[in-house]
Amino acid sequence: MAIAFLPIETCPPQQPFAECRGISLSEELSDDAIGAIRAGLLKHGLLVFRDQGAMTPAQEVAFNRAFGWHDPDQTDFLFGFGAPTTEHRVSGAAQMPDLPEVSVLGNVMLENYHGITNTQLKPVLGFTHSAWHADGLHDMFDGLPEMTTMFNPVGWQTRGGGATYFTSGVHAVTRMDGEVLEELRRCVVAYVRSPNDQERDDSRRVTPGSSRMVDEGTRRIGFSTRSDDPNAPLHDFELLIEHSNGGGRHAPIRRHPLTGEDALYITPGQAVCLLDAESGELRHGVEETVDLLARALRPSVGPEFRYEHHWQEGDFVAWLNTLVLHSASDPSEIDGPRLMHRVRLSSPRTGQVRHP
Ligand SMILES: [Fe+2]
Numbered sequence: 097m098a099i100a101f102l103p104i105e106t107c108p109p110q111q112p113f114a115e116c117r118g119i120s121l122s123e124e125l126s127d128d129a130i131g132a133i134r135a136g137l138l139k140h141g142l143l144v145f146r147d148q149g150a151m152t153p154a155q156e157v158a159f160n161r162a163f164g165w166h167d168p169d170q171t172d173f174l175f176g177f178g179a180p181t182t183e184h185r186v187s188g189a190a191q192m193p194d195l196p197e198v199s200v201l202g203n204v205m206l207e208n209y210h211g212i213t214n215t216q217l218k219p220v221l222g223f224t225h226s227a228w229h230a231d232g233l234h235d236m237f238d239g240l241p242e243m244t245t246m247f248n249p250v251g252w253q254t255r256g257g258g259a260t261y262f263t264s265g266v267h268a269v270t271r272m273d274g275e276v277l278e279e280l281r282r283c284v285v286a287y288v289r290s291p292n293d294q295e296r297d298d299s300r301r302v303t304p305g306s307s308r309m310v311d312e313g314t315r316r317i318g319f320s321t322r323s324d325d326p327n328a329p330l331h332d333f334e335l336l337i338e339h340s341n342g343g344g345r346h347a348p349i350r351r352h353p354l355t356g357e358d359a360l361y362i363t364p365g366q367a368v369c370l371l372d373a374e375s376g377e378l379r380h381g382v383e384e385t386v387d388l389l390a391r392a393l394r395p396s397v398g399p400e401f402r403y404e405h406h407w408q409e410g411d412f413v414a415w416l417n418t419l420v421l422h423s424a425s426d427p428s429e430i431d432g433p434r435l436m437h438r439v440r441l442s443s444p445r446t447g448q449v450r451h452p
Contacts, residue, residue, distance in 0.1 A: 099132045104144055107403040112264050113142040113420075121159060121412060122150035130162045133414075137163070137243070138355050141264055142403075142415035149250035149410035153210060156247055156439050157197045159414070165242040166441035173197045173441075189438070190215050202252070202435035209435075219258075219434065224306050224320045224328075225426035226261070226313030227365040228393055230417040231440050234366035235290035237344050238447070241440040244422075245414045248407040248436055257429030261313075262403045262415065262422045265359030268396040269349065272360070276391045280348045283370040283379055285362060285389075286340035305331050307365030312397045313423050314390040316365050326428055335382050340368035347373065348392070352418055359419050360396075364389040397423070407436070 101114040116136055119129055136143055160166060173196040189201035193211040200209065202217045209215075232240035246260070269277060306323040307316045308330055319335075322328035348370075350361040367389055370380040380388060396402070404425070405413060415422065417440075 099129060099136075101136050101140060101143070104403065106406070108401055110267060110401050111262070111403045112140050112267065113144070113262065113403055114140040116143045116145050119145065120150070121145055121148045121155060122152070125159070125162060134163050137414060137416055138352075138419075141266065141419035142262055142413065144405070145412040145414075146408070147410045148247070148412040151247065151412060153192055153195050153198045153437065156245060156412075156437060157195060159412075160197070160243060160245055160439045160441050163243070165443055167239055167444045169444075170239075170442045190217065197439050197441065199438045200435065201438060202433070203430060204252070204433045204435050217435070219427040219430060224308045224323070224326050225428075226423050227307055227309045227363075228261075228263070228313045228397060228421045228423045229363035229365065230265075230361055230421055232417065232442075233346055233361065234287045234344060234363035236442075239442040239445040240346075241417055242443045243414060243416055244438065244440040245412065246407075246436055246438050247413075248409055248411045250409045252433055252435035253409050254407060254430060254434045255432035257425060257431050258427075258434050259404045259406045259425045260413075260422060261397070261425060262405065262420055263396045263401060264419065265350075265361055265421050266355075266357045266419055268360040268393065268421070269358045271395045272392045273395075276388060277349070279388065280360075280370075280392060282373055283348060284345050284373050284376075285348050285367050285385075286337075286369050286371055287344040287346070287363065288335070288339050288366045288368050289341065289343040290366070305333075309365055311390055311394060312399075314364055314393040314397060316367075316386055326426055335368060337369050337378065337381065343368065345371070348389070350418060355419070357419070360392055360421065361418065362389050362393065362421070364393060393421075397421075 099118045104115045107113050189199040190212045192198045203219050206212045206215045231244050305319040308318050308320045310317050318330035320328050348362045349358050351358050367385055370385050372379045
């Protein structure tokens, strides 16, 4: 059967995502197959492959390396971020010891799973639920992962909840208010400093907790005292412009170098302010930034527009972070066991230095 890209049955028609049929990812991929999948990823942004239960972790990594978007020199695979070794590590998932490119996340106890022993997984999120983001965007300066893949192995089926939400950043650009778009084109987003970046510096631990999001994950109202409890109170903390010092800077509207398409490319939960793209001067303070980014994103993330992927055993989903934004659903709604694999490899660094 030839490779085919078909609409995903449960996906709203406004999204360009597709189901890829006619391929077994547990077999070595031919050059033709890689070419077809590559074209499918660039066209659709996200591909769902069903019934891939025979896929091994090594094949997950091979898939992520097949398209040439990764950094061949990456040596640290802390969830694919390439962060340095420090004592402060983002928790909530475990890496396979022999295949550190693969993170395992969920809520189950692992006695011995691909070399991970005696580990209780906990669905800790970087944000309180429904916080839209692109992987790496808010905690990396350079080498951001082009692609993320997630896999639900056979034998692990969640009874309910645990869906992952997706929306096309490309379509979000066409759907947003024209004035908002024009303004965002003039800006660069300054993100809060994060411990999960490439600077080894204790003083950088200013991230006060997960963002508490409202309006379908488009608007930050503060930082939660706990990252695994949506009902936890907020920190008594005021986010100031200074908290973006040394943090990542990324254009909120990004033109993809291969497709030429503009995409909305933001993580509102960790954005501090908007700077002028040319002069670097402040254009919008903390409150205005929250507002503008929410206006940009909100038309594209409601239940009628977003794609909610409800994971089935054997599902393998690949998406391009530069074309698609995603969000976890509320982890408190997870019913039953959950175990997922995730791979995200850094892209080659451009040599861009971080901003002061
Ligand atoms: Fe993510």
